[in-house]
Amino acid sequence: MTVTDGIPRLRGADSTVALLREGYAFGAHRFARTASDVFETRLMLRPAVVAFGEEAARLLYEPDRTTRRRALPPTTLTLLQDRGSVELLDGEAHRHRKQMFMSLMTPAALAEIGDLVEREWRTGAPQWAGSGGVVLFDAVREVLFRAVCAWSGVPLDREDAGTRTRQLAAMVEGAGSVGPRNLHGQLLRHRAERWAGELIARVRGGDPAVQEGRAAHVIARHRDAEGRLLDPDVARVELLNVLRPTVAVARFVVFAALALHQHPECRTAVGENGYLRWFVQEVRRYYPFFPMVGGRVQQEFDWRGRRFTPGSWLLLDIYATNHDPRLWADPAAFRPERFGAWDGDPYTFLPQGAGEFSSGHRCAGEWLTISVLERAVRLLTTGMTYEVPLQDLSVDLTRMPAAPASGLLLTDVRPA
């Protein structure tokens, strides 16, 4: 390690292999080794500054200071937001497009997605009662896909739901890797894009099956700041940017079910006023999902004795920030009550990004995620009974994105 400015620089040519090998702990290992909350290394052969904590979150999420262009490896970008998406826009163009997403997140719409999740959950649950039980991760993904299609006004052929769910899930599964898992995600992405593209064309052609005002309609008819309809390729990307991450909320649902299993005292507590929200927030803080977010500097600044010039690459370790002992007492403990004392600072708790929604890149679907999770936790605790048989519930932090190894097998499922 060398320190020429205030930022320790790691020895060695490149840390990409180490990142892929160590997963979520990559940053934590090096923050500990350098006794610093920031270090410089090389990733994909390019210099990168990796940091965690509130100060770093403020730097990355200061509006217009950084751009998301060239901030993610292409293998990740093409499976998540993709080219042409809101995340790759800056300034006024970003704000205009972001407003399109945020306009979908009204209190009524957030309540409705919860109702739709409950409807699809109760429709699916009788089939989970079979003798072999059900893998919750797989079952909930399809529940969420059906729910978000109804919510978005996407007409769904019932037989098609399983295939489409697997396509969207494969993108998320492949995003944190290189090699076969990533290639599989890319292949299925093409199929999902074709389907989403046909849908956009149908809405634009006036197909009355797609309800006005719903996400599919809003996106298909959205006009950019210059008054032009979105390019069809961009419109289908943005439609998938609503459907795919909603299916991805299944990962948090499975972590919530794991937490209920490992902390059974929470099962009754979530019925109390306020505790449900604390529980859901703690699930999002405690368990791993997005390991990092990155930005390329647009507006020069100095930090820790180093000049960040345009193009400098800054990575914020989300997982480490959500486990930062400067922000969270006893961070390795699962303790929902801690959110009773949290002041709501948008730069201290960042499972889905930090800062402001409209002017920055904070996740457009965060409220929707919370609404879906709260309903799912209610269904797990009061909507059904089940057993959790002996199985491998370990969460491998070297795999990105992580999940319980078994996907959480439930047996003796009975609607309550």
Ligand code: HEM
């Ligand atoms: C499954 C849970 C989710 C996680 C862990 C998650 C995570 C994130 C993160 C970390 C960002 C910030 C990226 C950055 O700063 O560059 C982000 C952005 C975004 N998310 Fe999510 N997200 C989730 C669910 C959702 C949902 C349900 C939707 C839509 C319904 C959504 C839509 C978006 C969009 C459109 C952006 C880009 C925002 C922008 O660039 O302004 N996400 N998400």
